[in-house]
Amino acid sequence: MSLGLSGLKKSIWVYHVACSPCNNCDIEILDLLTPRFDVERFGIVLVGSVRHADALLVTGMVNRQVKPRLQELYLQAAKPCVVFAIGSCAVSGNFFRRSYNMAGPVDRAIKEVDPNAIIVYVPGCPPKPEAMISGVVKAIGFLDNLKAKK
């Protein structure tokens, strides 16, 4: 079990879920894969299928149309799976929070289907790639706590 957990810390496969974003956060996520930041040296790889994902990178405010799809995607992912709310819109709704089509920020939408979901918040509009790497480091620290408890 602990071997698998230490493996998980060294190899986080991420799946990119764009929930009606303005694309700024998405561009910053793609920055992470470029030679300048190159997150593959930490084993972080962008995968094409949600079944392979260890982390969902969710960007954008979650509107009514996209909310059931986000919940379905979370249920389809193989657990353990961490959710990253990337950008102010995903964290809190930002200035869309009183909008008519707002269906709750990411954490509320995810916790409707799984109250125990692990959610990492990366605020910023858009957050810097360094901020996202710091978020990943904190998520890894959380996994360490998980191991210590067992």
Add this chain to the structure above:
Amino acid sequence: MAFFYYLIFPGFAFAAIVGLLTAWFDRKVTARVQWRKGPPWYQNFADVAKLLIKEVPVPETANKGIFLLAPAVALSASAMAAAMLGAANINWDYTFTGDLLVLWYILALPSIMIILGASASGNPLSSVGASREMNQFVGYELPLVIAMATVVFKVGSVGLGDILRFQAENGPILYSASGIIACIVAILCLQAKLGLVPFDIPEAETELGAGTFMEYSGAALGAFKLTKAILLYTSPIFIITLFWGGIQVKGLGILWAILKYVLFIALFTLIRNTNPRLRIDQAVRFFWVNMTILALIALVLMSLGY
């Protein structure tokens, strides 16, 4: 002894470790080509260890038995291929008549299992991937068989041991015009068998998600990753055995063997990094027209004695 060969030394355990290290080499060279730093050496081991603790959700529309059996059969078939090639290289007499043909069938099994598993998963994108894999499979097997026939007719035997003994006595088959052409054909066919980039049409990430592997996760996906790693180890050994005198484990021969192995891996990686993905019809045309004609030229040159 057979179980030791199959499970430990040239077979499963050894091939898996060397295969995962080779897959790391492939990723590292790719990263350096793209001006990145690349993952550490234990990256692929961490990936597989992680996949073992993940959940394995089976889709509702899937045929459960075939869906979960396919990765297991693919893994055992690839380990068997590695064991047969390794055993033939260690001891030329530890073979049987016609084991090259058996090896060819066993090397075909992982592709067939990928097709079966993908079609059993009930996902439309997976089934598109399965149909592409099948087309590509039909495409590359024909030139591969003709390239193998060049070697078989030259040696006059279908045994791996006889092929190795012939090359030890008369020099490697690669050192002749027909040998070079047949070797090039075999390299490109194995590139397609491994699903590396110009021929990664079935699992094209940008159009099909992960294509054939889309519904797989956890240990089942880990089995497929191990299968790919073992095949990545087996393919260069297969080419070296057929065309370049095999692997000698005595004295300095081991260094020469490692050099040959790394050379072929670097060749696979560079082909993968310098080519864009083909469309499926382009790939099938490439194999059935260009590669088949090239392989037939090799066969004719061989029969003329070149």
